[in-house]
Amino acid sequence: MSEQADSLVVELAQGTYDYKSLPPPDNSNKLHEQGMICAACHLRGYEMFGPPRKDGTTADSNDTTLPHGAWESTDAFEDSRFCSTCHQFGANGYALNGKLLENTYEEWKASDYPEKGVSCQSCHMPDRRHLWRGIHDVEMTRS
Template identity: 65%
Template sequence: APDAAARPALPHNGFTASPAFEDSRFCAACHQFEPDGFTLAGKLLENTYEEWKGSRHAREGRTCQSCHMPERRHLWRGIHDRQATRAALTIEAQPPRIAEGKVAARLRIRNTGAGHHFPTYVTPRAVAEIWQEDAAGSALASTRAELVLQRQVPLDLSREISDTRIPADGEALLDYARARHPRAAVLRLRLRIEPDAFYADLYRSLLEEDGAGRGRAMIRAALGRAEASAFVAWEARKPLPAP
């Protein structure tokens, strides 16, 4: 064997392989509050491991690492990754129906792939949207409907405003019913993801209240990065029949 002293230096003194690194309990150290930790509305602020532990994914032996580190690769895929986010969801859109001058449709979002709530934590926000467009692809006023999927809390974490997240194997429905715009040609459906929504709201608040001080430029840059992390996970365009 080569002399250990002759081996190239590795950061942090190299690595140690351990079966523990493939166990979801390893992830819980950073992604699960203790039972006596901070709660809102009787729920721990961070409860991802327990959400997974109560799901079929845990019963079937599907660990955190199997999704976030597929094939042991250090990809850390999560809500910031479009492919990982899309793989967690099954999305179905009903064809639009026209009756008595109204457009009706349904968007169903099922959490079939994530072993925890979608999204987990208070940080991300997912927004399902439906609206009408004209033949040129322009959105038409007063035709938009949305469903926010989020554990919404104020910036001071004083209370829970709402919790519309989808548990593992649960679903959310956005039922659309709006008057048909005279120029409507297409119904647009979309699921938009804002991975850093809470951070973005915090940075905006600091800038608006002049609370950033000498760090204002850094806060503005952080806001830009938080806003830039948003992406469209899924979208569809459904033609509307001629009036």
């Protein structure tokens, strides 16, 4: 999160991110114990990031009228690769009987969703709502 050495957003934009997320060198801030919080996706290097506004405009960095202040706008939030940092283990990641315990991004890539233009966020965060729909969601499971 904020203590990560490299900015995920910058690396995604430059096409240099290697999709092998490393944990911070220490766990002194204990954010990892709080579950899914805003900082998990929206804070890098003590800067706030978010998707472009739906109308395509970007936030003014001096706009104090915004609910959380301003943020750095980036298309990375609409890219399935963004989700891979938490939802894809590397080749030597935790596995059971040779199957990675977290292989979601590769499974998505192997499906027909990419060619249909369906991102992870399309289903799990419809209309940008922070629902994180998944196997625990009966409606999502039935669809």
